[in-house]
Amino acid sequence: NAGVTQTPKFRILKIGQSMTLQCTQDMNHNYMYWYRQDPGMGLKLIYYSVGAGITDKGEVPNGYNVSRSTTEDFPLRLELAAPSQTSVYFCASSSPPRDRTPTGELFFGEGSRLTVL
Amino acid sequence: KNQVEQSPQSLIILEGKNCTLQCNYTVSPFSNLRWYKQDTGRGPVSLTIMTFSENTKSNGRYTATLDADTKQSSLHITASQLSDSASYICVVRSNYQLIWGAGTKLIIKP
Numbered sequence: 001n002a003g004v005t006q007t008p009k010f011r012i013l014k015i016g017q018s019m020t021l022q023c024t025q026d027m028n029h030n031y032m033y034w035y036r037q038d039p040g041m042g043l044k045l046i047y048y049s050v051g052a053g054i055t056d057k058g059e060v061p062n063g064y065n066v067s068r069s070t071t072e073d074f075p076l077r078l079e080l081a082a083p084s085q086t087s088v089y090f091c092a093s094s095s096p097p098r099d100r101t102p103t104g105e106l107f108f109g110e111g112s113r114l115t116v117l
Numbered sequence: 118k119n120q121v122e123q124s125p126q127s128l129i130i131l132e133g134k135n136c137t138l139q140c141n142y143t144v145s146p147f148s149n150l151r152w153y154k155q156d157t158g159r160g161p162v163s164l165t166i167m168t169f170s171e172n173t174k175s176n177g178r179y180t181a182t183l184d185a186d187t188k189q190s191s192l193h194i195t196a197s198q199l200s201d202s203a204s205y206i207c208v209v210r211s212n213y214q215l216i217w218g219a220g221t222k223l224i225i226k227p
Contacts, residue, residue, distance in 0.1 A: 004160075042121065042206070042217030043161075090160050108160025 006109035013081040021076040023091030031094040032074040036087040081116045119144045121218035140190040140207030148210040155204045
């Protein structure tokens with residue numbers, strides 16, 4: 001059981017380049033999330049999805065885009081990379097919440113460390 | 118503003134010793150409080166989730182407490198092991214939103 005799988009683990013981008021961080025989960029979770037983690041800070045929610053075809057912005061969505069064409073996959077696209085996007089990115093999925101709100105138990109991937117130079 | 122603050126920022130203890138990590142929050146409305154363990158270079162892994170009515174919850178050598186009146190939580194680690202070296206993150210849920218603390222970095226020395 002792989003859980004949540006993210007690729008790539010490491011990437012260096014030049015300013016202005018674009019790239020896609022891949023995320024897939026095999027737990028049949030409806031809810032998926034993208035977070036970024038900066039040194040000394042709590043995780044910040046970028047985008048989330050409550051099911052295939054449905055996405056919504058989190059706290060820090062600017063400079064990012066997502067899509068959710070299948071239950072399993074939730075890619076995060078960075079357009080026109082900027083140094084401020086240097087961070088560690090985590091994808092997560094959650095089991096069905098008990099009270100029907102999209103924050104049940106979270107399962108995280110291993111993270112993708114992105115550096116923009 | 119909803120906030121979660123953790124202390125200390127970092128902590129070094131000897132293997133076999135106990136320690137307690139603190140979490141203070143100013144979050145309203147409160148739904149539940151979670152503790153996560155994050156090993157270096159890995160994603161966070163859930164240790165425990167506590168609801169408003171729960172005062173204490175254990176997961177092996179980890180015991181979390183919650184005082185909803187003072188808006189404080191603690192995570193107590195008993196008989197620490199080298200594998201306990203990690204960051205411990207307190208997270209408070211408010212309706213659909215999760216507010217993450219910055220974490221306490223714990224180092225266990227042999």
